[in-house]
Amino acid sequence: MRTGIWLIGARGSVAVTSIVGALALRAGLADPTGCVTELPALRGPALPGFTDLVFGGHDVAVTPLVKKADALASAGVVPGRLGTALHAELAGIESQVRPLPALATQAETAAAITADLVAFRQRHHLDRVVVVNVSTTEPAPPPHPAHLSLAALTAALGGETPVLPPSAVAAYAALHAGCAYVDFTPSVGARLPALDELARQNRAPYAGHDSKTGETLVKAVLAPMFALRNLQVRSWSGSNLLGGGDGANLAEPAANAAKAASKQRVLAEILGYQPQGHTRIEYVDDIGDFKTAWDLITFAGFLGTGMRMEFTWHGCDSALAAPLVLDLARLTAAAHQAGRSGPLPELAFFFKDPIGDGPHALGDQWHVLVDFVADLHRQAADGAAD
Numbered sequence: 471m472r473t474g475i476w477l478i479g480a481r482g483s484v485a486v487t488s489i490v491g492a493l494a495l496r497a498g499l500a501d502p503t504g505c506v507t508e509l510p511a512l513r514g515p516a517l518p519g520f521t522d523l524v525f526g527g528h529d530v531a532v533t534p535l536v537k538k539a540d541a542l543a544s545a546g547v548v549p550g551r552l553g554t555a556l557h558a559e560l561a562g563i564e565s566q567v568r569p570l571p572a573l574a575t576q577a578e579t580a581a582a583i584t585a586d587l588v589a590f591r592q593r594h595h596l597d598r599v600v601v602v603n604v605s606t607t608e609p610a611p612p613p614h615p616a617h618l619s620l621a622a623l624t625a626a627l628g629g630e631t632p633v634l635p636p637s638a639v640a641a642y643a644a645l646h647a648g649c650a651y652v653d654f655t656p657s658v659g660a661r662l663p664a665l666d667e668l669a670r671q672n673r674a675p676y677a678g679h680d681s682k683t684g685e686t687l688v689k690a691v692l693a694p695m696f697a698l699r700n701l702q703v704r705s706w707s708g709s710n711l712l713g714g715g716d717g718a719n720l721a722e723p724a725a726n727a728a729k730a731a732s733k734q735r736v737l738a739e740i741l742g743y744q745p746q747g748h749t750r751i752e753y754v755d756d757i758g759d760f761k762t763a764w765d766l767i768t769f770a771g772f773l774g775t776g777m778r779m780e781f782t783w784h785g786c787d788s789a790l791a792a793p794l795v796l797d798l799a800r801l802t803a804a805a806h807q808a809g810r811s812g813p814l815p816e817l818a819f820f821f822k823d824p825i826g827d828g829p830h831a832l833g834d835q836w837h838v839l840v841d842f843v844a845d846l847h848r849q850a851a852d853g854a855a856d
């Protein structure tokens with residue numbers, strides 16, 4: 471299945487690491503370490519192969535992909551030898567990355583984004599296109615009546631006043647083009663009733679939000695342990711230090727609030743109560759893409775005896791995120807091919823703040839994912855046999 475991956479924020483760290491990674495896998499220059507879809511429990515005929523993936527995207531920045539890949543190599547995010555080996559292929563993808571359209575009304579901007587997506591699909595003879603939002607995290611938008619129905623939204627988009635944040639304009643355009651949409655960030659994306667209506671109407675699936683790659687991933691494993699042993703978590707406080715473009719943006723209070731809320735929600739969902747404590751995010755320019763998270767958990771055991779646990783996580787954010795971008799694109803394309811539309815709550819395993827009412831503990835989410843993918847493979851095998 472020839473599958474397009476259209477990256478919103480295509481010149482950013484996560485996007486370029488994903489492109490370099492896919493090219494390296496295709497050329498046999500790297501192993502799929504970190505790609506969940508390459509585990510024996512998930513691998514199979516429904517998923518597009520790495521050789522079937524074609525990249526394109528939008529960005530507001532103009533840094534050439536080769537230059538960004540060199541910067542990622544200098545920072546130790548990707549091996550330097552890969553950047554050099556893949557320069558020609560990266561330069562070839564350059565022409566597929568377009569400036570983000572910005573026209574007089576949001577209806578015109580969305581139509582221009584849709585036109586870019588349709589042209590990309592036709593130019594490369596793609597069976598499916600998955601639009602993945604890996605752009606800068608936005609502040610949560612104020613509620614607006616136009617968010618509640620597709621008819622109201624369609625009317626409002628033609629006006630002079632913007633009613634959607636950029637991530638939702640991109641989601642609207644993607645769903646309008648009949649593409650699947652994945653939100654890798656905490657931004658609102660497709661998470662509005664009007665866009666859900668559009669997804670179902672155009673038979674396109676969507677997934678999100680905000681991939682869990684570090685502190686929240688550890689929380690989704692540790693919190694179930696406290697719950698299953700009937701230990702009372704009294705407080706859980708985390709401090710995240712990060713640099714890079716994401717870190718710089720998260721220094722903005724509104725974007726920081728959107729991310730911190732997304733990171734803390736998992737505890738209440740798993741424990742059934744919200745322990746005391748906050749997640750803090752601080753920008754430290756010098757550490758670039760290498761994030762440090764320190765968490766302190768205080769908890770009570772039998773007879774109220776107080777205890778504590780601490781952990782430190784040192785992760786390279788883009789190296790953790792990029793394989794998941796490839797996983798999500800492959801899985802969402804396969805779901806679309808199998809006829810799924812609307813939200814994909816079965817992909818909760820990947821997200822901090824997943825769509826739907828599924829489990830929040832990582833182990834439970836894994837079982838849901840395995841069953842979901844097994845179904846996709848069964849359908850693909852049945853289709854091939856017909």
Ligand SMILES: NC(=O)c1ccc[n+]([C@@H]2O[C@H](COP(=O)([O-])OP(=O)(O)OC[C@H]3O[C@@H](n4cnc5c(N)ncnc54)[C@H](O)[C@@H]3O)[C@@H](O)[C@H]2O)c1
Pocket residue numbers: 478479480481482483484485528529530531570604605606607608636637654655656680681682683714715716787788790791
């Ligand atoms: N790295 C991780 O582990 C991780 C995990 C979960 C979520 N995320 C999210 O992924 C996103 C990308 O992270 P990053 O480290 O690559 O950040 P980055 O700053 O390196 O890249 C973001 C890119 O988005 C572009 N951009 C900004 N607004 C845009 C718009 N409206 N349309 C198109 N492009 C736009 C920027 O120019 C930039 O190139 C962030 O929102 C981050 O919170 C990252």
